[in-house]
Amino acid sequence: MNMAVGSQGGFQPGKSLRRAWFILITVVLCLWVLLPIYLLFSNAFSTSSGVSAFPKGIVPPFSTESVGFFFRYSGVGKAFWSSIQVAVLTMIMSILIGAPAGYSLSRFDFRGKNLFRILILMTRAFPLPLLALPMAVMFIRVGLDDTILGLALVHTTLALPFAVLITYSLFSGIPIELEEAAWTLGCNRIQAFRKVIFPLVLPGITASAIFAFVISWNEVFAAAVLTIEHRTLPAFILQSLGVAPLHLKFAGGAVLVLPALIFIFLVRKYLFAMWGIANR
Amino acid sequence: MNPRTLPYLLLLPATFFLVAFFLYPFFLVAWQAFATDEGVLTSKYFVKMYKHWKFDKALTNTFLLVLAVVPVQLALSLLMATMVSKMQKGRDMILYIWTIPLGISDLAAGLIWLAIFEQTGFLNSFLFNIGAIDSQITFLGYQNKTVIFLAVMIAEVWRATAIMLVILVAGIGLIPKEYYEAAEVFGASRWKQFTRVTLPLLKPSLQTALILRVILAFEVFAVVVALGGTNLPILMGEIYKWQFELQDSHVAAAYALVILAISIAFTLFFMWLLRTPREAQL
Numbered sequence: 001m002n003m004a005v006g007s008q009g010g011f012q013p014g015k016s017l018r019r020a021w022f023i024l025i026t027v028v029l030c031l032w033v034l035l036p037i038y039l040l041f042s043n044a045f046s047t048s049s050g051v052s053a054f055p056k057g058i059v060p061p062f063s064t065e066s067v068g069f070f071f072r073y074s075g076v077g078k079a080f081w082s083s084i085q086v087a088v089l090t091m092i093m094s095i096l097i098g099a100p101a102g103y104s105l106s107r108f109d110f111r112g113k114n115l116f117r118i119l120i121l122m123t124r125a126f127p128l129p130l131l132a133l134p135m136a137v138m139f140i141r142v143g144l145d146d147t148i149l150g151l152a153l154v155h156t157t158l159a160l161p162f163a164v165l166i167t168y169s170l171f172s173g174i175p176i177e178l179e180e181a182a183w184t185l186g187c188n189r190i191q192a193f194r195k196v197i198f199p200l201v202l203p204g205i206t207a208s209a210i211f212a213f214v215i216s217w218n219e220v221f222a223a224a225v226l227t228i229e230h231r232t233l234p235a236f237i238l239q240s241l242g243v244a245p246l247h248l249k250f251a252g253g254a255v256l257v258l259p260a261l262i263f264i265f266l267v268r269k270y271l272f273a274m275w276g277i278a279n280r
Numbered sequence: 281m282n283p284r285t286l287p288y289l290l291l292l293p294a295t296f297f298l299v300a301f302f303l304y305p306f307f308l309v310a311w312q313a314f315a316t317d318e319g320v321l322t323s324k325y326f327v328k329m330y331k332h333w334k335f336d337k338a339l340t341n342t343f344l345l346v347l348a349v350v351p352v353q354l355a356l357s358l359l360m361a362t363m364v365s366k367m368q369k370g371r372d373m374i375l376y377i378w379t380i381p382l383g384i385s386d387l388a389a390g391l392i393w394l395a396i397f398e399q400t401g402f403l404n405s406f407l408f409n410i411g412a413i414d415s416q417i418t419f420l421g422y423q424n425k426t427v428i429f430l431a432v433m434i435a436e437v438w439r440a441t442a443i444m445l446v447i448l449v450a451g452i453g454l455i456p457k458e459y460y461e462a463a464e465v466f467g468a469s470r471w472k473q474f475t476r477v478t479l480p481l482l483k484p485s486l487q488t489a490l491i492l493r494v495i496l497a498f499e500v501f502a503v504v505v506a507l508g509g510t511n512l513p514i515l516m517g518e519i520y521k522w523q524f525e526l527q528d529s530h531v532a533a534a535y536a537l538v539i540l541a542i543s544i545a546f547t548l549f550f551m552w553l554l555r556t557p558r559e560a561q562l
Contacts, residue, residue, distance in 0.1 A: 022363065029360060030377050036438060037380070039402050040392040056405040097293045104290035108283075116291055119298055124492055125547040126306070127499050130536040133519070133529060134308035135301075157301045164294060189286075218385030220502045221516065225523055234387050238502060242509065246398065249506075253391030260383030268376050272450045 044254030070251035079236035089152035090216035102167025132222035159212035170204040207270040312533035357444035389439035390506025451485025487554035
C-alpha cells in the first residue's frame with residue numbers, strides 16, 4: 001500500500017533526536033503488545049507450583065505440566081474438537097456464501113446493489129453476539145439446539161460480512177479484461193472463472209477463510225449461550241473460570257492464543273482489504 | 281446464463297442467509313422482550329429488568345468503561361497509525377506486532393492480564409522485587425472495584441486498539457501524498473499537517489473505526505468475567521446471567537434491546553458527527 005511519507009532529508013541535529021524518540025516509542029509500543037503475551041506463555045509452560053510461587057522471576061521454570069494437565073482435564077479434549085468443528089464449518093459456509101456475493105458486487109452494476117451493501121454495513125452497527133438469544137429459542141423449535149451446526153450458523157453471520165468485503169476487494173483487484181480475454185478465447189463464464197480468476201484469488205480466499213476460522217475460534221458469548229453438551233473451548237474455559245485452578249486457566253489461555261497468533265501472521269497481507277474497503 | 285439475473289443469483293445465498301440469521305432474529309429478540317410466551321404484549325420484562333438492583337450498576341459500569349477505553353484507544357491508534365505511515369524499514373514487522381491482539385479473543389486477553397494482576401502475578405512479583413511492597417496485594421478482590429475496573433480498562437485498550445489501528449492505517453494510505461507535499465511547501469509543521477491534512481481526510485475511517493469500536497465496547501463480556509468474576513456487573517454479563525442462571529430469556533432479551541438501542545444511537549451519532557461528502561463514501 002502506498003504510504004504518505006514526510007520528506008526525509010539529510011542529517012540535521014533536530015532530526016536525529018526526533019528519530020531516537022520515534023524508535024523509543026516504537027519499541028515501547030511493541031513491548032506493550034508482546035510482553036503480556038510472553039507472560040501468559042511463561043505461566044502456561046510452567047508447573048502448577050511455579051504459577052502460584054511468589055515472587056516470580058521473569059523466567060519461571062519451564063515445564064509442559066500445566067498444558068499437559070489442561071489437555072487431560074475432563075471435557076477439554078471434547079471442547080477442543082467441538083471448537084475445531086464449528087470453526088471449520090463456519091469457514092466453509094462463510095466462503096461458499098460470501099464469495100459469490102463478493103464477485104457479484106465487484107463485477108456487475110445492478111438495481112438493489114446498494115441495498116445489499118447497506119445490509120452488509122448494518123451488520124457492523126449491530127451487536128451480533130446478541131443474536132444468540134433469539135437463536136436459542138429458534139433452534140429448539142427446529143431441533144438445532146446444542147448442535148455444532150447451530151452454533152456454526154451464528155458464527156457464519158459474524159464472519160459473512162468480512163468474507164463478502166474481502167472477496168469483493170479481491171475480485172475488484174483483478175481487471176475484468178482478463179476475464180474478457182478468456183471469453184474471446186472460447187471460455188464460457190464458468191470456465192473463465194475457474195481457469196483465470198480462481199487461481200489468482202485463491203490466496204486471498206484462503207486468508208478470508210482463515211479469518212472466518214479465527215472469528216469462530218475466538219467467539220465466547222454465543223457459544224456459551226447456545227451449547228451445553230457441545231461446548232467450544234472458549235465457552236468451556238468461561239464456564240470453568242470459577243472452579244479451575246490458576247495454572248489451568250493460563251494453559252487454557254495459551255491454547256486459545258496460539259492458533260490466533262499463527263493465523264494473524266498468515267493473513268496479515270489481507271488485513272487491510274477487510275477494513276479499508278469502507279473508505280473507498 | 282442470463283447476465284441480467286446472474287448478479288442476483290450470486291447474491292441470493294448471502295441475502296437469504298442475512299435475512300434469516302441476522303434481520304429475522306432481531307425481530308425475534310424484540311418480540312421476546314415485549315411479549316409473553318402466550319403472545320401477550322407486556323412491559324413487565326423491562327420493569328423487572330429496571331427494578332433489579334444490578335441494572336443501574338451494570339449500565340453505569342458499561343458506560344464508564346466505554347468512556348474510559350475508547351478515547352484512549354482513539355489517541356493510541358492515531359499515534360500508531362501516523363507512526364506506521366512514516367516508517368520505511370521494518371514497517372511490515374512492526375505492523376504485524378501491533379496487530380497481533382486482533383486475533384486474540386476477549387477471554388484470552390482477560391486471562392493474559394489475569395497472569396499479571398492476580399495475587400501471585402507478575403505485577404505483584406515486580407513490585408516486591410523492586411521493594412515497593414512487603415507482601416502481596418489483592419488487586420482483583422471484591423473490595424477493590426476500582427482496581428478491577430482499571431485492569432479491565434487496560435486489558436481492553438491492549439486488546440482492541442488493533443482494530444482501530446488497521447482501519448486508520450488503511451485510511452491514511454488513501455490520502456494522496458501531494459497534500460503533504462503542498463503543506464510542506466507552505467511551511468506547515470508536522471502537527472499542523474496532522475490536524476489540517478490527516479485528520480480531516482481521515483474522517484470516513486475515523487467514523488468506521490469509532491462506530492465499530494464503540495459497539496464492540498458495549499459488548500464487553502469475557503474480559504470482565506476473567507478479571508473480575510461477578511464483582512463488576514456489566515450489561516452483557518447480566519444478559520448471560522438472566523439467560524442462564526435465572527432462566528428468564530425475556531429479561532435477557534430486554535437487556536439485549538437496551539444494548540441494541542445504545543449501539544444504534546452511537547452509530548447515528550458518529551454518522552452525524554463525522555459525516556463526509558457523498559463521493560468519499562463507499
